[in-house]
Amino acid sequence: MSIDDVLHSAVPPQDRPVVLDEQGQREVRRAILAAIAVPGHQVPFGSREMPVARGWGSGGLQVTVAIGGSQDRIKVIDQGDDQGVNAVNLRRLIAGTLGAETTEDTRDCTITQSRHRIPEQAMTDEQVLVLQVPVSEPLRPVEKSIAACERMHAEADYSRIWVAMYEDLVTGGVVNASSGYPVLVNDRYLMAPSPIPRWDVPRLDQGDRLTILCHGRDKKVYAVPPHTSVRPITFDDVPFEVEYARDQRCIRCGSTDVYLVETREGTYLCSDVEWCARVRTGDVDVAEHERQIPRAYYPDPAKRVRGVGIRLQGRSALGHSEHTGRTAPGEEWALQVTDLVKVFPGRLGSSPVRAVTGVSFDVAPGEALGVIGESGSGKSTMMNCLIGNERATAGTVRLAAVDDGRTNVLDLDDAARRRLRLDVMSVVHQDPAAGLDLRISAGGNIADRLTAAGWRSFWDIRQRAAALLDRVEVPLHRMDDVVGQFSGGMRQRVQIARALATDPEVLLLDEPTTGLDASVAAGVLDLLRELIAEREIAVVVVSHDFQVIQALTDRALVMHRGAVIEQGLTDQLFADPHHAYTQRLVAAAHV
Amino acid sequence: MTEILRVEHLNKTFHLHAIDRTVVSLRDVSFTVRRGDHLALAGSSGAGKSSLLRCLYRTYLPDSGTVRLTLADGPRELTTLSDRHMARLRGREFGYVSQFLQAPPRVGPLELVTQAARRRGLRHDPAVAVAKDSLTRLGIDEALWDMDCAVLSGGERQRVNLAAGTVSPPQLLLLDEPVSALDPANREKALALIETLRAQDVTVVAVYHDMQIIRRLANRVLVLADGRTIAEGNPTDVLGQHIDALEEVSL
Numbered sequence: 030m031s032i033d034d035v036l037h038s039a040v041p042p043q044d045r046p047v048v049l050d051e052q053g054q055r056e057v058r059r060a061i062l063a064a065i066a067v068p069g070h071q072v073p074f075g076s077r078e079m080p081v082a083r084g085w086g087s088g089g090l091q092v093t094v095a096i097g098g099s100q101d102r103i104k105v106i107d108q109g110d111d112q113g114v115n116a117v118n119l120r121r122l123i124a125g126t127l128g129a130e131t132t133e134d135t136r137d138c139t140i141t142q143s144r145h146r147i148p149e150q151a152m153t154d155e156q157v158l159v160l161q162v163p164v165s166e167p168l169r170p171v172e173k174s175i176a177a178c179e180r181m182h183a184e185a186d187y188s189r190i191w192v193a194m195y196e197d198l199v200t201g202g203v204v205n206a207s208s209g210y211p212v213l214v215n216d217r218y219l220m221a222p223s224p225i226p227r228w229d230v231p232r233l234d235q236g237d238r239l240t241i242l243c244h245g246r247d248k249k250v251y252a253v254p255p256h257t258s259v260r261p262i263t264f265d266d267v268p269f270e271v272e273y274a275r276d277q278r279c280i281r282c283g284s285t286d287v288y289l290v291e292t293r294e295g296t297y298l299c300s301d302v303e304w305c306a307r308v309r310t311g312d313v314d315v316a317e318h319e320r321q322i323p324r325a326y327y328p329d330p331a332k333r334v335r336g337v338g339i340r341l342q343g344r345s346a347l348g349h350s351e352h353t354g355r356t357a358p359g360e361e362w363a364l365q366v367t368d369l370v371k372v373f374p375g376r377l378g379s380s381p382v383r384a385v386t387g388v389s390f391d392v393a394p395g396e397a398l399g400v401i402g403e404s405g406s407g408k409s410t411m412m413n414c415l416i417g418n419e420r421a422t423a424g425t426v427r428l429a430a431v432d433d434g435r436t437n438v439l440d441l442d443d444a445a446r447r448r449l450r451l452d453v454m455s456v457v458h459q460d461p462a463a464g465l466d467l468r469i470s471a472g473g474n475i476a477d478r479l480t481a482a483g484w485r486s487f488w489d490i491r492q493r494a495a496a497l498l499d500r501v502e503v504p505l506h507r508m509d510d511v512v513g514q515f516s517g518g519m520r521q522r523v524q525i526a527r528a529l530a531t532d533p534e535v536l537l538l539d540e541p542t543t544g545l546d547a548s549v550a551a552g553v554l555d556l557l558r559e560l561i562a563e564r565e566i567a568v569v570v571v572s573h574d575f576q577v578i579q580a581l582t583d584r585a586l587v588m589h590r591g592a593v594i595e596q597g598l599t600d601q602l603f604a605d606p607h608h609a610y611t612q613r614l615v616a617a618a619h620v
Numbered sequence: 621m622t623e624i625l626r627v628e629h630l631n632k633t634f635h636l637h638a639i640d641r642t643v644v645s646l647r648d649v650s651f652t653v654r655r656g657d658h659l660a661l662a663g664s665s666g667a668g669k670s671s672l673l674r675c676l677y678r679t680y681l682p683d684s685g686t687v688r689l690t691l692a693d694g695p696r697e698l699t700t701l702s703d704r705h706m707a708r709l710r711g712r713e714f715g716y717v718s719q720f721l722q723a724p725p726r727v728g729p730l731e732l733v734t735q736a737a738r739r740r741g742l743r744h745d746p747a748v749a750v751a752k753d754s755l756t757r758l759g760i761d762e763a764l765w766d767m768d769c770a771v772l773s774g775g776e777r778q779r780v781n782l783a784a785g786t787v788s789p790p791q792l793l794l795l796d797e798p799v800s801a802l803d804p805a806n807r808e809k810a811l812a813l814i815e816t817l818r819a820q821d822v823t824v825v826a827v828y829h830d831m832q833i834i835r836r837l838a839n840r841v842l843v844l845a846d847g848r849t850i851a852e853g854n855p856t857d858v859l860g861q862h863i864d865a866l867e868e869v870s871l
Contacts, residue, residue, distance in 0.1 A: 361704065393704055555726055562735070580724055583707035598678060598703050605680040609637035616638065 041128075042099070048126045049094045053077050057095035057250070061241055064252040069214025070182070071165055076248035086119055087245030089142045089161035096157065096241075097140055099128035104138035109146040109288075109300040116144075133303055145208070147229040149287050149304035150313075151321055152238035154255050160223040165244035165251070167211040167221035184444045187219045188481035190262055195476040196469055198267060198334045198487060199509045207272070211262045214253060219262070226300075228271045228288040231323035233259040264487040267334055271326040282308035286322045334487065354394020354565035355534055357427065357434030362391035363567035364415075364454075364535045365434065369424035371410050371591075384410040386591040387424075394534070397561050397568040399578035399585030399599060401614065407591035408571045412539050414439075415569070416456050417446035428453055430534045451481050455528035459540035461520035464527065467513035471498055471523045474512055478530040497526040501556055518549035525556065529564075536561075538570045542577055554580050575618035579603060587611045623690055624792060624823050625653040625676070630685035632668075632675050632847075645671040647847040649685070653792075653840075658817075658824045660838035660855065662831075662862075667844040669827040670719070673794045676825065677716040678706055689714065691791060711739040716794040717785030721777035723769040729755060729780040730765040736784040747788070754783040759809050774801045782810055789817055795826035799833065811837065831859055 049057070053075070060074035079087040097103065105120040107113035111133040119142065124131045132138050135150035142159040152158055168178040171189040181187060190211055197205045204210075208224035212233065222233055223242055233240065233253055240253040253259055263269040278285045279299040280292075287304060289297040299305035307313050354363055371385040385407045392398045402408045413419040415426060425437040430453045438449065450456065458464040465474050475494035476484075484490050498508055501522040507515070512523055521541065528536060541557060542550035558581055561568050570581050578585050578599060585602055587595040587610070595608045606612045632646040646668050653659050661669040674680040676687055678698060687698040691713055698706065710716070723732050730751055737747035755765060758779040764772060769780060778801045785793060798814065799807045814837060817824055828834050834841055834855050841858045843851040851858045 396704060396707070551726060555724075558724065584703040596703065597681065598706060600679050601681055604674065605634070607635070607681070612637050 045126055045128055048080055048122065049077055049091055053091075054095040057091050060250045061092065061096065061252065064241065064250050065239070065254050067218070068254055068257045069212075069218030069220040069251060071220075071249040071251045073248055074250050076245045079245065080122065081119070083246045084163065085115060086142070086144060086161040088243030088250070089144070089159045089245075090119060090123065091245060092159045092241050092243045092250065093123050093140055093142045094126060096159075097123065097127045097129055101127060101129045101139045102132045102137055103127070103129050104132050104135060104141040105143070106141065106146060106148070106301075106303075107144045109148075109304075110302045112302070135303060145224055145226070146288070146300060147225055147232055149299075149301040149318060149321070150307075151317055152236070154237045154239075156238050158238050158240045160225070160240060160242045162221070162223040162242050162244040162247075162249075164209060164221055164224075165242070165247045165249040167209075167219045169221075182218060184447070185217060186447075186481065187213075187262070188477060190219060191264070191480035191485070192469065192473050192477045194262065194264065195480070195487065195490065196473045198264075199470060199472060199491075202334050203270070204263070204267075210269075213260045213262060215257050216260070218251075220251060220253075220259075222259070226272055226288055227261070227269075227326075228273075228323060230259070230261050230269075231271065231326055232321055235259075264490075265485045266489075267487045268329065268332050269326050270328045271323045273327045275328075279305060279308075281305055284308055286319075286324070354567065355429045356394060357429040360391075360429070360434065361393045362427075362434075363394045363429045364569070365391040365425075365427045366415065367425045367427075369411060369414055369426065370422045371407075371414055371419060372422045384591050385414065385421075388586075388588070388591075388593055390586055390593070390596070392535070392567040392569055394565040394567050396584075397570060397582040399582035400569060400571045400588060401573065401575060401578050401585055401602075402588035403573055403614070406588040408573075408588050409539065410591075411588070412537060412569075412571050415537060416454070417443070417450065428535065451478070452531040453533055454535040454537065455531070455533040456537045456539065457521075457524050457528045457541050459543050461512075461517070461524045464524045465512050465520060467520075468511060470509045471503055471512055471515070471526075472508045474523055475527050475530050478527050482531045493530065494526075497530055498523070500529075500560075501526040502552075516549075517545050518553060521545060521553050522556065525553070525560070529560065532564075534567060536566050536568045538568065538572075538581075540572050540574075540577075541570070543572070543574065557581055575603065575615065587614065622655050623652055624655045624657075625690070625825070626686070626688040627651050627676070628686045628688075630672070630675060630687065631683045632671060632680055633683055645680075645847055646675060646682070649844075649847070649849055651842055651849065651852060653823060653825060655823055656818065656821055657840055658826070658838045660834040660841045661825065661827045661844060662834060662841055662859070663844035663850075668847040669844055670796050671847075672844065673716065673796050673825065673827060677710070677714070677794055679716075689792065712741060713791045715785050715790035715792070717781055717796060717798055719778075719796045719798075719800065721769060721772075721781040723777075723780070723784075725770060726768055728764075728766040729760055729769060729772070729776075729783070732769060732780060733784045733787050737788045740788045740790060742788055750787050751783070754787045754813075755780070757809065757813055758783050759806055775803060775806055778802060779806065779810060782813065786813060786817060786822075789820055789822045791821075792823045792825070793817065795824060797827050797829060800829065834859065 056075045060072045064072045079090050081087050103123050105116045107116040120131050135148040140157045144161045166178055168181055171193045172178050194204050208226055209221050210227050210230050212220050212222050212230060214220045235256055237255055239255055243250040261269040274289050274297055277289055277297045279289060280296045282299060282305045284299055288300045290300045291297055356363055367389045369385055369388045373382040373384055375381040388411055400408045414421040421439050426439050427434040428438055431438060472494040475497055476490045479490045495505055499505060503519060503522050512520055542553050572578055582599050585599045586593045589610045595611050603615055606615050628650045630646055630649040634643040663669050675682045682699050688695050689698050733751035733754055734747045737750050760779055782798050799810045802810055838855050841855045842849055843862050851862050
């Protein structure tokens, strides 16, 4: 008996080869139901070993086998071709295990399993499209950490995708993502639509068919139910484009408004072989196809980003901020910290560390408060509790910008606290690498802040980034250079520009000049002094260096062993320190 | 004339923990200043004149006693005023010109004086205008306006400091030996500028070493010795009476 005989559809069920047992099929179907219920959301499932190698369609195969049965008619295509080796093998395997018939006519199938294409023939709500996926995580190119990707999906925080797009536009004038262009499904989840060409992306939107996408290796399945919105991610003022070879037609069938692929001779062919054949026999519904053509997205050179050079209208682009600082009603402060305590629990024989033991202060708009103390005094831990990098053990932190200061910010969840860092509270870290992505451009680092805060206009972002970088005296001709190539002082300036990008009401400076050599630190200090003077922002400066505190602040706290031991006007602390520790600190500052 | 500053029973002692010593600087100092007064503090070196100014300005925190400042919006107690309100008061209504220029590094005279005027509520352009005017009147050469203050001579620095303190002047101004490092010609320019403060209704409390300057500028004088007030009155009377105590100074 030949293999063809074994695989033949007439074979009764009990004699068919099993590639996925009933339990495995149920597992896949359960995951598919969850995926349909939450469009675009990647649902993990117990992906099994298949009799094809990972990367050869094992995900799509599991879906088709799980949802299919002997009454189905299966179509399998690879790159639009029913006769590709992979397509033929998968089709025979599926047909054999399901006992189903096969077809090459999209109109006739119940399930189409596809790699790289959506058939030109529109599918109906009676049909299912199964797409094999080589990369399921749309954030993978911008974020390596799986946990971070999951966090971004959970919070719908997709700003990094826009940053990647900003970087593409700045370097090449076009968005590089060609296949697998990131889309937003149902206005909620970012999705990688498998490597279908951009031509097919608009055709995912509000389709009649159910589309199921599955990545066997990553063990993820996700879906676009019928009549679901699918929008390509794009800036408001930079249009999404599909591939379109203007004035070219298929040399076999003569079609123009289909996805054409270029041959080695420079001529063009329909990518969808079935469509091409049916056009030649006149067996196509031209009117139906016409509705599917993504004509609105044909490339328009006039709308392209070209010449990303930037011209600033003088310093006025970012001069003295008209922004008036917000205080809590009836109060003077923009930030209030009360009895903040942080205890690191002891474990493995070490005793608990009381790093911060009841620190209280408040800061008003237009005021800079210094926190000085030597290493280990608890000032960095205190700062980390404010930022949200550490969970405080006890205490309250109130921000005038959050619920008029009625809410204890420490009670908010991590997601809410991260959002606060977008536009209410900014941090400048000692190490620029902690506050910047060194792999992207200076402008891109600022775009990161702006896109996170909801900016969606490429040109607005660019103008704002240029104005900020100009203000911190980063030469504009270096705006599109990767920050990793910058010197320490320049990086710190970019970090400051980024921190100010969204006009925060509270600015936290954590040792902003430590680690820079003296002359560079001086320049950064001068800049910070000017920036603080020209805006109504509440500033907290943490430093071990009295010079920095003197240069930037009017009043200051002295921290020692986790507690505030002395506070006063900065010049008074320096000229008339009362506490023995402060006197030692001042004496040490006179080098 | 209405009272602007009332100081009562002011004491200041420094505790130097590192060497376990205490230094008494002011002992039970009391006086009042009326609006428009030009009060001179006289006394030998170490008598507590500068310490008194700094206690008023709260660069030193007094141990006990009260300092009541009465402005148009009512009286306030400076020794217990919150740091924030003290800092705001200092920017606008209450000024201090130290003996030595305390400029932030890498800032030029024009920028420094302009910033001072802006802190007192002027918009950018008027602030630049008054700053230029003030520097010109004190004879600071225009070529120096954008130089780092650190490269200026001692006399130039003192004049820049005075310009910053007196530009768009606050209601109450403390001057600590504002002309000590100046040659006669520049001293005259500085004194002329200080004289104009009275016309602007600025109250001044100042430390001078030169009796002639006290006679010329002050309408009242307070003589300190060893941290105590030993005399108070109009300059002609007091300086005549206490010529012995002040002799070393006027020489």
